[in-house]
Amino acid sequence: AAAMILLAIPLTIYVGIYFFGDRKYYFISLLIILESMLPFALIFESRKPQARELVIIAVLCAIGIAGRAALFMLPGFKPVAALVILSGVAFGGETGFLVGAMSMLTSNVLFGQGPWTPFQMFAMGLIGFLAGVCFQKGLLRAGRAPLAIFGAVSVVLIYGGLMNPASAILYQPNLSWSVLKAYYLTGFPFDLVHAAATALFLWFGAEPMLEKLERVKRKYGLTEIP
Numbered sequence: 001a002a003a004m005i006l007l008a009i010p011l012t013i014y015v016g017i018y019f020f021g022d023r024k025y026y027f028i029s030l031l032i033i034l035e036s037m038l039p040f041a042l043i044f045e046s047r048k049p050q051a052r053e054l055v056i057i058a059v060l061c062a063i064g065i066a067g068r069a070a071l072f073m074l075p076g077f078k079p080v081a082a083l084v085i086l087s088g089v090a091f092g093g094e095t096g097f098l099v100g101a102m103s104m105l106t107s108n109v110l111f112g113q114g115p116w117t118p119f120q121m122f123a124m125g126l127i128g129f130l131a132g133v134c135f136q137k138g139l140l141r142a143g144r145a146p147l148a149i150f151g152a153v154s155v156v157l158i159y160g161g162l163m164n165p166a167s168a169i170l171y172q173p174n175l176s177w178s179v180l181k182a183y184y185l186t187g188f189p190f191d192l193v194h195a196a197a198t199a200l201f202l203w204f205g206a207e208p209m210l211e212k213l214e215r216v217k218r219k220y221g222l223t224e225i226p
Helices: 001-018 025-046 051-070 079-093 093-111 117-136 142-170 177-219
Strands: none
Touching: 001 025, 025 093, 025 117, 051 079, 051 093, 079 093, 079 117, 079 142, 079 177, 093 117, 117 142, 142 177
């Protein structure tokens, strides 16, 4: 994982600048996102997860897809981030990352695939990964208020913080601070809606959902999931 992040990504940037004249930044940006995601997938796969664990992850992804599709008429008001955070808290950061990334990838079959998909996968997966890590380190408690606050802040800082500049990269041929500032300002209201929805879903659904996930872990012997 460290080799991928510290060697492959700088090498990709070097190739993009010095061999492509910094003109293929769409392609280079997509490669960087995929390289950032690969270590998480490799770490997860190296644990040789049980089939029952993969079924739980698939069900969580399906719930996230259904929730995003059910509220398609409300832009930004989606429960996906809340579910991803709960997945990370219940089953660990690796599972949280995969649930987030795969939920965005598969739900975009309905909402439309494009060069924005890897950015969405990485941003949502990172939220789930950080939720799991913070919970394991004791920095995040499994209560309604802590999870709601974490969800709102992470959606604004992580998801919005990555997707707003990603939109500028994808749609603006000439980047500048003024362009990035404009994208942040225009995207901030949508980030606030997304944050409010995430906090609302976590406030009302975190405790019952975590109780059910804990029962599943005990029933099927999944307590060893990090």
